[in-house]
Amino acid sequence: MTLSAKCVRDIMLFLNDNLVYDQDISIPNEKLDYSKDELIYTCEKLKEANLIIGKKNILGLFEIEDITNNGHVFISKIKDDKFWSKILSKISNLAEPLTIAILEKLITDIPVVS
Numbered sequence: 840m841t842l843s844a845k846c847v848r849d850i851m852l853f854l855n856d857n858l859v860y861d862q863d864i865s866i867p868n869e870k871l872d873y874s875k876d877e878l879i880y881t882c883e884k885l886k887e888a889n890l891i892i893g894k895k896n897i898l899g900l901f902e903i904e905d906i907t908n909n910g911h912v913f914i915s916k917i918k919d920d921k922f923w924s925k926i927l928s929k930i931s932n933l934a935e936p937l938t939i940a941i942l943e944k945l946i947t948d949i950p951v952v953s
Contacts, residue, residue: 842937844930846873846881848917854891854906855914863893865900875900885910888939916946925949 849871858864866878873881882901885891890910893903906914917923929945930937 840876840880842881842884842939843873843877844927844937844942846871846877847885847939847942848923849873850878850881850885851890851906851910851914852918854903854910855918858903858906863902863904865896865902884939888943890939913943913946922949 850866853866853871854864866882871878879895879899879901882891882893882903883895886893888909889907890913891903892905892907893901896902917926926942926945926949929949930942933941935941
C-alpha cells in the first residue's frame, strides 16, 4: 500500500476540526472519500510519525485519542491551500515512495510566505 499525501492532509485537518478533548474518534470513510484500509494505514503511519495518538479497535477501525504537539505543528503548516499546492508539486517530482518523514522534510524546506 502506498501513502497518499492528500489522505494524510485530509485526516489531519478532519481531526483538527472534529476531535473533542477526552473523546476518541474513528474516521468513517463516508466522511473522507477513502477506503477503510487506506484510512487505517494512513492513521498507523501518522501514529508511527508521532503526529497522532491512537490504536486499532476491536471493530478494526483506528481510534484517535489525540493530536500530538508535533501533529499540531504539522497541521499549522499544511492547512494553507497555496502552501499545500507547493508541497504537492514537490511530491510529484519525488523519485522515491512518499513517507511521513519525507513529507515533513518537504514542509520544512518550503518557506511559508504570507
